[in-house]
Ligand SMILES: Nc1ncnc2c1ncn2[C@@H]1O[C@H](COP(=O)(O)OP(=O)(O)OP(=O)(O)O)[C@@H](O)[C@H]1O
């Protein structure tokens with residue numbers, strides 16, 4: 091049974107006056123004890139999704155349910171409790187405090203939650219012991235290897251025994267040797283009572299996962315053959331934020347590309363007439379559509395894979 095469930099989660103930013111929608115209508119179910127990898131190219135929204143799970147940002151739409159809690163509706167004290175205790179976060183760059191020992195870096199989590207100095211240290215020692223770091227308690231971050239620093243950071247995140255452990259690129263700064271201990275630790279952290287969600291583009295982590303969620307739209311051609319599409323005036327070809335596998339050449343009529351403005355309204359980016367092409371960026375780079383395409387008048391377009399489009403342009407000398 092899924093204990094963490096995301097439904098129709100859509101997250102928007104406003105960037106340079108436009109709407110950016112890295113996460114669009116995402117559904118995801120995670121069962122207790124599972125380790126889930128969020129995989130995808132830079133900019134596809136991995137950190138964004140972790141921030142939403144950590145209740146650091148609120149989706150424009152959709153539901154994030156953990157056990158009986160609707161995370162998107164948390165406010166005030168329950169929100170602070172959720173951020174402080176229900177989740178633990180591991181950052182790419184460790185974020186340890188340089189002047190504190192490993193022990194105190196971990197104890198900070200308990201101290202922030204109101205524990206006494208002594209109780210906080212006792213708990214930190216316990217966690218570091220179980221993570222195999224008992225001989226590093228008095229070391230400061232600068233005297234630890236990258237792998238050890240990351241393990242201390244994981245210890246800090248686990249200190250209050252969170253229900254959900256979130257890790258953002260936890261192996262980004264680690265070499266092969268250092269990665270091993272961190273991977274084992276993440277794997278062992280997923281067990282009954284705790285889920286682990288790791289954002290990464292490191293495929294060394296793949297064997298670790300109970301489930302892999304690809305956030306980047308897949309780069310595969312849907313039509314191997316060109317397909318002609320007739321569009322009545324005003325009808326939609328694709329919408330900003332959609333994933334896209336093909337580019338288009340306009341045969342007749344005119345296609346307008348428009349972009350949603352943050353705060354409402356839209357802006358015309360380009361009108362594309364007969365013989366011209368558009369929509370090649372999303373399939374080429376595995377991005378989502380950055381504009382909406384619709385017919386300005388009755389029109390017809392033909393879809394091509396980026397590869398076929400390139401051959402066509404080379405043979406005909408056409409440009410977009
Ligand atoms: N605060 C913000 N304001 C506007 N746009 C943002 C903001 N944060 C992220 N974005 C945009 O949202 C998209 C997703 O960003 P995000 O950082 O979640 O990607 P990512 O998958 O974590 O990338 P990386 O692998 O490089 O860490 C990007 O296009 C980014 O530019």
Ligand SMILES: [Mg+2]
Nearest residue numbers: 136137138258
């Ligand atoms: Mg990121």
